Amino acid sequence: MIESNYIIHGVNGPVVTVVGGRGLAMHEMVQVGTLGLTGEVVRVEGGTAVVQVYEDTTGLAPGQSVVPTGGPLCVELGPGLLTNIFDGIARPLRVIEEKSGPFISRGLNLPALDQERQWNVTLAVRPGDAVQGGALYASCPETTLITHRCLVPAGLSGTVTWTAENGPHTVKDPLVKLTDARGRESVLKLACLWPVRRARTFASRLPADRPLVTGQRVIDTLFPIAKGGAAAIPGPFGAGKTMTQHQLAKWSDADIIVYLGCGERGNEMTQVVDEFSQLLDPKSQQPLMNRTILIANTSNMPVAAREASVYTGMTMAEYYRDMGYHVALMADSTSRWAEALREISGRLEEMPAEEGFPAYLSSRLAEFYERAGYVKTWEGKEGSVTVIGAVSPQGGDFSEPVTQNTKRYVRAFWGLDRALAYARHFPSINWMTSYSEYADELRPWYDKNVGPEFVPCRQRIVLLLHEESKLMEIVKLIGSDVLPEDQKLTIEIARTIRVGFLQQNAYHAVDTYVPLSKQLRMMQLILRLYDGAKAQIERTIPLSQLTATGIFQELTRMKYEVPNDQPEKFAGYEQKIDAALETVRAANQER
């Protein structure tokens, strides 16, 4: 064991006090005790430092030594992150399994990346080249979907003096040596280290003006999110937060998904691993796992590592963004992270603010969500990190501090609703409480890429749903039979929208993912029926005659009947609508 001046003085759960000198820095990583548990300095007072330990502290005793590592909590970034699964401080869980079996043991200090694996590297610079921050110096195929691009770190520039040969290299091999203007030499490898709590830099921010297409109708149509945007999914338990996150991770058109299971269920992570290895990406027909990084710090894993896990995930997402990829980070659930902050804050005996959460809850949430963005990288490419955070409010009450503070930093809010979930209306995104501030900014993109009809259709759908919600207040009191016919029609068409359009079956092969063009066609058909029916009703034909034709039911099933690659089948529905309307019209003319 390495000797050190620093020794343990006290232990209180994951919080350890250390005495022995003034040399420890804030957020420095240390190895604690005889087992060498990983910890981080969170407070320094005179000769005493407080360390939060990322592992169970059973067995630590005063007098055991604490070894500083000389730097903050860092994550190793390089090829091999994709398809892998890590714990909250970026230790590879598959390697942990090999070392300690199915139960996680302590004191395993493992690098994130496989140090032995050979990557087929192609060098992009030659001796004599002048390079600066952001320049590509090497690349290698990381998975069948993603090419790993190694870039000169921001702030570094100089002349290349030596390069390795093209061909197989490990992450430890030196690839490029360069000398800067002052004659200092730097060695660049496949992998590098980055402190997780520091945001990676970029050249400039760009406006978020293109959507993250998710294939989920209620999101893409009603409450879209931009690439580089931030969204929150709050909801009580059982409302389908995790299910929605899974759907977004599977189908959204990001290049890379970082899925962060923060303080959630172990079985859910297992499910993600199993499913993503089998499911194929709709564009490339490659396993989804090839574009996915998983971070699993389940609820029974140490709470301090849970606190760190969101930063680990964010740093990995930013790393791929800098290569020019569009990354989506799913964090499930940010409430568990906030609770980890609260738990540690309590152990540090800090003054609590609202509901026992520390006063810095809001600024930490802000720091996290502000790392999302659509940017121009140092290399001059465009990349983005989109953040979608689940929130688990206590008792399903959206007025609690985490939901409220999150609302301040996200611009899309997908509020899940217990009543909808009870009725098995999924995704249970409540169309009355949810909103997206991106809708207007994305309009030019929709006009250009889907069609100028899309946004007007969406607005009419929204209007009908709002009218229905007002009418339902009345229906609850007096029943629907006494309403005038045009209002009955509003209710009937809104039902068609709810069941036929907003509800989406994640387990149905066709319905689980729906392209934007199909979403538009579905809206158009529903509105075609509405307009036609309205014209008939104005001619005093009762709605019941129209519903008797079964056309409303027919439309609610079109989501299953029209495959995504056969849009021509929609023409049949147009004919059916027209025929139904015609039947009713003719029947009344005879009379």
Added chain:
Amino acid sequence: MRLEYIGLSELSGSLIALEGVKGVSYDELAEITLEGGERRYGRVILIDGDRVVLQTFEGTEGISLKNANTHFTGRPMDIALSREMLGRVFDGAGRPIDGLGELFPDERRNINGSAINPVSRQYPQSCIYTGISAIDGTATLIRGQKLPIFSGAGMKHNELAAQIVRQAKVADQDSDFAIVFAAMGIKNDTADFFRRSFEAAGALQRVVMFLNMASDPIIERILTPRCALTAAEYLAFSHGYHVLVVMTDMTAYCEAVREFSSSKGEIPSRKGFPAYLYSDLASLYERAGMIRGRPGSVTQVPILTMPGDDITHPIPDLTGYITEGQIVLNRDLENQGIYPPIDILSSLSRLMKDGIGEGFTRADHPALSNQLFAAYSKVRDARSLAAVIGEDELSETDRQYLRFGKLFEDRFLTQGDLDNRSIGETLDLGWKLLSILPRSELDRVDDKTIAEHYVENSWKDLA
């Protein structure tokens, strides 16, 4: 050499502090010997230099600053484990109380366990048939799941849990089945009820009981589920048993955690519960599961009584966020004499979707259960409308929903405590009930499934 510290420096609630202590490690087990030889146990919960705070399991009654000698054992709290545990009864801290003597241990394990590596988990997919329609049909229990029963004081949760234990059977019958029963702060009558029902089912030799009664020390109550789950993990993953863990009452457990937390002077969070209640509960519930390449499984059915029947109270709330669903009992149904009074709308089994349907239960199961939920949720709307405008004013469809609701509760939910329905019976019953509704109302089922199972007016032989 046995090192003992003579005397204490502070006593408060169940906590004792010692000063001038050396070489003690966090979470270590301590033996406290009183004058007269009585021996109690405690655990190190805080070290500050040479000052050590212990939490005593049996309370501090009768201890003074002078009459106690403390010995640190050098190891964390653990329990003795052996296959011989089956059929035995232990107290909350894992000591035998059935008068059959000490256990001869195969091994000793730390009761806190270690987290299962998410990549080592086997995703649970094979279902456990309970013979109860409301559970098998609409909130299927899966082997390796944690599915709590949310109940209220005075409702029939114990009867339901006993019936689950009696009737539970897994698809492959030849596997070894065991039950671990953890009682936390329950009344002697309740413990007796469970003992008798295990006996009646002829299962006593397959049951390990850990009993902490309402009058027993609360610190022991905090250890009880940990001992029980350590035993369950041992039986499941070292000996290949399929273990069903029944833990009751989680509310008493959480209240013990709160009492202990406030005695330590910790900053309280919601309703006085400590901020770490979520992590604490997770450290119990997450011990359910299956491991790849090992035969056994740990399935948990924790029971909790919701204070004031309030599902948003922190205990059911945090539990619901960790467990894979919940079975919620409803007082209105209970008052109507319906047993089991399961409210299917708020009940949910998260693992159900991957464990039912083609190749598991029956191909029509997923669509049927979805349709039953959707239909029953409309019954609620129809009933509240009927309460305002009267049944006569309702539309024909709404009246059909009322009829469906009534028969659903009388025929599908209601069953005797000895009534063991096969999954086929349950599903056929569901289809018969759906035939009360016109075909056009069945919007969760595709035409093919309807053609196979929907028989018009087949409900009439139920009425």
